[in-house]
Amino acid sequence: MRPVKKKANQVDFPLSIDGLKNKLETEILNSQDLSFTVYKQENKQIAVFYIPYLVDLAKIEQQVLSKLLDVQIDWTMDSILSEIPLSSGEAFYDVKTIIDKLINGYIGLYGEYENAIIMYEIDKAEKRQLEKAETESMVIGPQIAFTESLTSNMNVINWRMNTPDLAMEKVEVGKRNPKETRIIYLKSVANETDVNTMRQRLTDLDVDMIEDIQMLKQFILDSSTSVFPQFVASELVDRSMYAIKQGKIIVLVEDSPSAFIAPSTLFSFFESTEDRYLHWGLSTFVRFLRFLAAFVTLLLTPMYVVATTYHYELIPSQLLISLGESRAIVPFPPLIEVLLIELVIELLREAGARLPTKVGQTIGIVGGVVVGTAAVQAGITSNILIILVTMSALASYATPSYVMGNTIRFVRFPLFILAGFYGIIGLMFGICLLVIHLVRLESLGRPYLSPLYPLRLADFNKAFFRLPEQMQNDRFLSYRLKDKQLFNKEEATERRDIDE
Structure with missing residues (x-):
């Protein structure tokens, strides 16, 4: 039995059953939810109280009431604690603590005119079973996801x-x-x-x-x-x-x-759990593809604004003719044109995410095709910009992290606004501000751009590419861990035939 500790704000025990009931109903905000039952045995009474939707009623019946109503049990505090074999049993005096326990799935027992209230934890857990991950889809490897429990x-x-x-x-x-x-x-x-x-x-x-x-x-x-x-x-x-x-x-x-x-680090958001289960060459290729996709998302439309507003010399001659014909009937400057189409794409993406799954997929595909085609035919935008915006949107979904993908899409808006006002100088100014911000950023006190800044070449195989698993023997050295090695590299790469 646990030792009984009296607290400063304790109830004036002993109490009658009715006195305890009035006290609880006064203190509990939703007193109508309190189940307060009184059982009698000869000249003794005991109160059993709990909030029904927070406790497991079957367990109360099997583990508490079946023992409590046994005629051989004396309804005293010590006998109840010894006869009901639940480890969570404890005596309390403080009203606030008792109410906190009730709203956390406890059941209270009080023998009339006893010196304390005994409480047991018998909460009812409404939790999901272990299931497959939904937001981080994988083809290869374990797919068990966490639950709310x-x-x-x-x-x-x-x-x-x-x-x-x-x-x-x-x-x-x-x-x-x-x-x-x-x-x-x-x-x-x-x-x-x-x-x-x-x-x-x-x-x-x-x-x-x-x-x-x-x-x-x-x-x-x-x-x-x-x-x-x-x-x-x-x-x-x-x-x-x-x-x-x-x-x-x-x-x-x-x-x-x-x-x-x-x-x-920044590069952690471009890693996928699946990378470890692929061949190191394939994993490296896919990771480079993700980095390329991030650059495409970030710079493709700002470069379009720069080239079509200030720097036509950046565009090849044959493509310039096609672009000029495409933009001949567009009434807006490139900045307004890009801003309009980008906002439409973001609206379609947000609508597709909020609608039910099947409807959302239909809206995303059909809406994109219909709006893009109609915008070109109406002369609101050029067909080349539609292609570029589509490529940029597709590239943004190559980032494994949903949050990082949203961040990259958001950051490009200031970039093409700067590009629209100041051309290539504005774009480079925006990129420099972005790099300075990332260099100063930290995660739990560690550099956000590690191992690129500060430079640590030994960690490049964890951030930018992968080596064969036998050569990945070091942990991330930039974090200064207690144990820097996963295994002995020489022993892992040694090969012996069975007859040696």
Whole structure:
């Protein structure tokens, strides 16, 4: 039995059953939801109270009432705690604590004129089972996704990484509605400074409540004014396991079906979990393709504005004739033309995302074709710009991270506005500002452009390309981890025949 601790704001025990009921109904905001049942045995009475939609009624019947109503049990505090074999049983005096327990799925027992209320945790968990990831689709590799249950998420992490070196630190976040948060890392690998920084940011967080891990990220960012995401968020268990193995930290929050990984770099958002399951040559090619797609998204339409407004010499002669014929009937300058078409594409994309799946796909495809064709025929835009905007939109979807894809699409708007007003000088000025911002940006105190800045060539094979798996023996050296090696490279590359 746990020791009974009296608190400052305690109820004046002993109480009658009616006195306790009146006290609870006065203090509980939604008192109509309180189930308060009184059982009698000879000259004794005991009250059983709980909020029905928060508890498992079947468990109450089997684990509490069946034992409680046994005639051999004396309805005293000590006998109830000893006879009902539930580890969560504890005695309480404080009204606020009792009410907090009730709204968290506890059941209370009070024998009339006893000195305390006994409470047991029998909450009803309305949680999803482990399912396939929806937002991070994969063809090759494990596809198990996190759920809203923190217990299930920690369970699957322990299942995938069964080692005593795995640390899972608990932090409560939120004053009005506290939620359990877990900082997970490998104790013998992760950088102690990174762990302490994350722990301090979560502990010092002074907010009422956290709805989701995406909200938590926004409170602990290194730079809240930057549009660039600074922590990778993932719903894939496999990606989180890989990050932990590499010495990074993941954070989980109760009721959130995803985790975020820290620290992260700009290049982390162009990695896919699937890359590790492909041949290193294919993986390198796909990664270069993603970087190329990001540059196309960012610069294609701004370069069109630059070339058609100020610098016709950049366009080949034959293409210039075709472009001139295409733009001959367009009444708008290139900047307004691009801005109009880009906004239409963004509206179609947003409408397709918000509508039901089948309707959204139809609207996205049919709407794009119809609007593009009609705009060209009406002379609002040139057919060459429609091709360029379509290429730019397709390239933006090659980025594995949805958030980073949105960021790149957003950043190009200031770029082609600068290009429209100041030409190539304005575009280069915008690019320089962007690079300066990225150089100054950090993720959990680590450089955002690492290993490009500060330059560390040894980490290029983790950020820009992949080597054969036997040669990927080092972890990310820029993070200064405790254990920098995954395995011995010489032993991994050694080959022996069976007869040697």
